Amino acid sequence: MKSRIFVNGASTISHQPTFGEKGFSGSITRLEKGSELLQPAYREYIDPVMLRRMSRILRMGVASAMHALQQAGVSSPSGIIVGTGLGCLQDTEKFLGNFLTLEGLIPPTAFILSTHNTVAGQISLSLGCHSYNITYTQNTVSFEMALLDGIMKLEEDGGEILVGAADEHIPFLDKLAAEWGYHDCVLTSGVSFFVLSGTASENTLAEVIDVDVFTGTRVDRKEMTDSFLARHGLGRDEVDMVLQDGRQPADDTGFDGDTVDYTGLCGLYPTASGFAFHYGADFLGSVGRDKKVLIVNELSPGNLGLILLKGVEA
Amino acid sequence: MLTDAYVTGMGVISAIGRNVGENLHALLHKQPGIAAVETGARKEAVMAGRVAFDDETLARNLGFSRFPVSRTSLLGMTAALEAWGDNRHIPGLKTGLISSTSVGGMDKSEVFYDDFLAGRQADYDVLVCHDSGTASERIAEFLGITGYVNTISTACSSGANAIMLGARLLRSGRLDRVLVGGSDALTRFTINGFESLMIYDREWTRPFDESRTGLNLGEGAAFLLMESEKSLQMTGNRPSGRVKGWGNAADAYHQTASSPEGKGATLAISEAIRTAGLTPADISYINAHGTGTPNNDLSESVALKNIFGASVPSFSSTKAFTGHTLAAAGAIEAVYSLLAIREGTIWPNLNFTEAIRDTGLVPVTEPEKCMVNTVLSNSFGFGGNNSSLVFTL
Numbered sequence: 001m002k003s004r005i006f007v008n009g010a011s012t013i014s015h016q017p018t019f020g021e022k023g024f025s026g027s028i029t030r031l032e033k034g035s036e037l038l039q040p041a042y043r044e045y046i047d048p049v050m051l052r053r054m055s056r057i058l059r060m061g062v063a064s065a066m067h068a069l070q071q072a073g074v075s076s077p078s079g080i081i082v083g084t085g086l087g088c089l090q091d092t093e094k095f096l097g098n099f100l101t102l103e104g105l106i107p108p109t110a111f112i113l114s115t116h117n118t119v120a121g122q123i124s125l126s127l128g129c130h131s132y133n134i135t136y137t138q139n140t141v142s143f144e145m146a147l148l149d150g151i152m153k154l155e156e157d158g159g160e161i162l163v164g165a166a167d168e169h170i171p172f173l174d175k176l177a178a179e180w181g182y183h184d185c186v187l188t189s190g191v192s193f194f195v196l197s198g199t200a201s202e203n204t205l206a207e208v209i210d211v212d213v214f215t216g217t218r219v220d221r222k223e224m225t226d227s228f229l230a231r232h233g234l235g236r237d238e239v240d241m242v243l244q245d246g247r248q249p250a251d252d253t254g255f256d257g258d259t260v261d262y263t264g265l266c267g268l269y270p271t272a273s274g275f276a277f278h279y280g281a282d283f284l285g286s287v288g289r290d291k292k293v294l295i296v297n298e299l300s301p302g303n304l305g306l307i308l309l310k311g312v313e314a
Numbered sequence: 315m316l317t318d319a320y321v322t323g324m325g326v327i328s329a330i331g332r333n334v335g336e337n338l339h340a341l342l343h344k345q346p347g348i349a350a351v352e353t354g355a356r357k358e359a360v361m362a363g364r365v366a367f368d369d370e371t372l373a374r375n376l377g378f379s380r381f382p383v384s385r386t387s388l389l390g391m392t393a394a395l396e397a398w399g400d401n402r403h404i405p406g407l408k409t410g411l412i413s414s415t416s417v418g419g420m421d422k423s424e425v426f427y428d429d430f431l432a433g434r435q436a437d438y439d440v441l442v443c444h445d446s447g448t449a450s451e452r453i454a455e456f457l458g459i460t461g462y463v464n465t466i467s468t469a470c471s472s473g474a475n476a477i478m479l480g481a482r483l484l485r486s487g488r489l490d491r492v493l494v495g496g497s498d499a500l501t502r503f504t505i506n507g508f509e510s511l512m513i514y515d516r517e518w519t520r521p522f523d524e525s526r527t528g529l530n531l532g533e534g535a536a537f538l539l540m541e542s543e544k545s546l547q548m549t550g551n552r553p554s555g556r557v558k559g560w561g562n563a564a565d566a567y568h569q570t571a572s573s574p575e576g577k578g579a580t581l582a583i584s585e586a587i588r589t590a591g592l593t594p595a596d597i598s599y600i601n602a603h604g605t606g607t608p609n610n611d612l613s614e615s616v617a618l619k620n621i622f623g624a625s626v627p628s629f630s631s632t633k634a635f636t637g638h639t640l641a642a643a644g645a646i647e648a649v650y651s652l653l654a655i656r657e658g659t660i661w662p663n664l665n666f667t668e669a670i671r672d673t674g675l676v677p678v679t680e681p682e683k684c685m686v687n688t689v690l691s692n693s694f695g696f697g698g699n700n701s702s703l704v705f706t707l
Contacts, residue, residue, distance in 0.1 A: 100431055117468045133468070135697075139445060215454065
């Protein structure tokens with residue numbers, strides 16, 4: 001028997017007032033060019049000695065994780081699962097520069113912090129948590145992969161699972177986007193963390209009904225989406241809100257509910273569907289039972305991510 | 315009844331050979347693949363385990379011509395193709411691929427970045443290979459696998475975690491058949507990285523020896539084809555072994571170093587033995603992580619004593635053959651573990667002369683013929699990511 005999956009804690013650091021702002025989905029508007037990341041007071045969430053050594057993505061990731069765990073009243077989760085599309089880019093770039101240009105001894109710090117699993121590792125260190133710990137990196141569906149594993153872990157062993165998405169921007173990405181002919185993209189950073197549990201609580205925002213991922217370029221996305229919904233007895237007209245990335249081909253509309261371009265709200269980064277997940281859960285937390293939110297992630301042409309959320313009783 | 319993960323195909327490419335047969339021959343005849351490798355104009359050569367073929371040869375052998383492609387992908391395709399063999403895609407059989415890598419396309423990105431920093435003409439096109447997920451997508455595409463394609467990046471435990479995830483996906487019924495493994499190319503990034511940490515041995519690495527001072531890096535890839543019972547009925551394949559247990563635990567001690575009491579390692583090993591439904595006394599051989607760094611080998615030895623007490627089973631590290639292949643290590647050593655069962659042979663730990671004083675553990679140093687029923691394989695990594703697997707017939 002499959003267990004039910006509830007979202008009992010949610011935290012996002014983005015350009016929008018998402019951090020600790022319940023109901024933000026009702027008030028935020030499209031991202032303006034030149035807007036800044038809204039970063040919380042990290043000292044409230046991270047030990048000052050550790051904080052000093054952390055890069056931006058680590059600060060954002062650890063603070064967001066702690067914040068989500070606090071909401072759910074969980075001190076040590078039974079799993080820490082992180083998805084990241086590009087990993088710790090700032091330290092990767094820094095270490096590349098160091099060994100390519102410096103003579104003699106090279107400082108190891110950037111190398112230590114460059115590996116993709118640093119965010120999940122730093123969370124386990126901050127919590128002193130010895131539980132299951134893993135990092136997925138599958139381009140634009142890295143968050144969906146983490147979420148899917150979180151659901152499997154709950155089915156296997158129960159408990160409370162911390163699932164997150166983290167990606168960081170470096171200026172080089174803008175240069176690369178220009179070289180590759182992508183214009184008018186707001187490339188940025190973002191992190192989101194969630195506490196998933198088989199038991200609902202007074203803090204529950206939403207229920208996760210299903211998640212699916214599909215990799216491969218020759219695929220009928222419309223058909224995939226329809227059969228995903230049909231698995232849960234739903235048609236397109238029964239979804240109350242559809243969150244789509246802004247790169248979605250215009251021909252795949254045909255939803256009756258509200259459609260929201262989530263990358264227009266949070267900017268572009270590989271795990272932006274983590275933001276969409278929080279946006280959807282926040283919306284359901286405000287409007288309550290039986291409403292349904294579908295997240296369709298087609299940020300990269302070769303990957304499709306689908307997430308179905310449902311509201312819970314107040 | 316939950317299905318076991320049956321292994322019906324294996325593939326490996328490393329410094330000791332381009333396929334399973336060549337790797338087996340080298341292990342049996344104590345032929346290491348570590349040699350001096352040039353890593354750039356301004357640097358001394360380092361001891362490392364390099365695969366004996368350049369990118370062009372690897373691509374030609376695969377009949378592959380879609381460039382640019384990372385060496386990590388090419389190595390992965392070579393091993394994945396061997397594991398896949400002449401299997402076919404069957405409607406109704408959900409097939410996935412889980413790879414793992416720590417460097418992704420860094421072998422190409424570091425060349426780009428060198429040109430970029432120096433203000434030379436730099437080829438931006440190679441950066442399409444950079445991210446780790448793409449390395450796996452290229453392997454999946456090469457074999458015609460679509461649907462579930464995923465990449466794990468937990469540093470040196472990645473390959474073991476890919477096998478664990480594959481076994482869990484079969485058990486949950488989400489997949490019927492899955493290629494699992496890992497791939498990493500030698501890069502200046504990682505060589506300089508481990509040198510900056512002062513744990514890169516200028517000499518040939520000496521795992522579990524009192525005189526050990528560090529690791530030698532290597533490169534390579536390995537994949538297993540794992541099937542559920544349902545899949546076996548449809549393919550008619552005969553399994554050569556099973557992935558029976560797995561454990562994943564965080565050391566939560568330090569970003570790169572392992573705890574002196576081997577906390578995470580002890581948790582991962584005991585979980586793997588427990589989920590296999592076995593007891594420590596059932597383990598016939600341990601393929602250790604054994605990187606040759608002072609810290610890992612001591613911490614791992616302490617963990618082995620925590621679990622097995624005074625009766626630690628026969629164990630060895632094969633890293634003095636291949637070098638430490640990072641994300642591929644857990645997958646390559648899974649192949650060696652399954653070969654140990656198939657061949658009834660325990661692989662030798664090269665370069666051992668004197669036991670670590672604090673623990674006194676002595677590895678197997680000659681190929682040893684004996685009944686091998688159950689193998690424990692350890693993979694421990696940066697970030698405190700520790701994983702262990704149990705293989706049986």
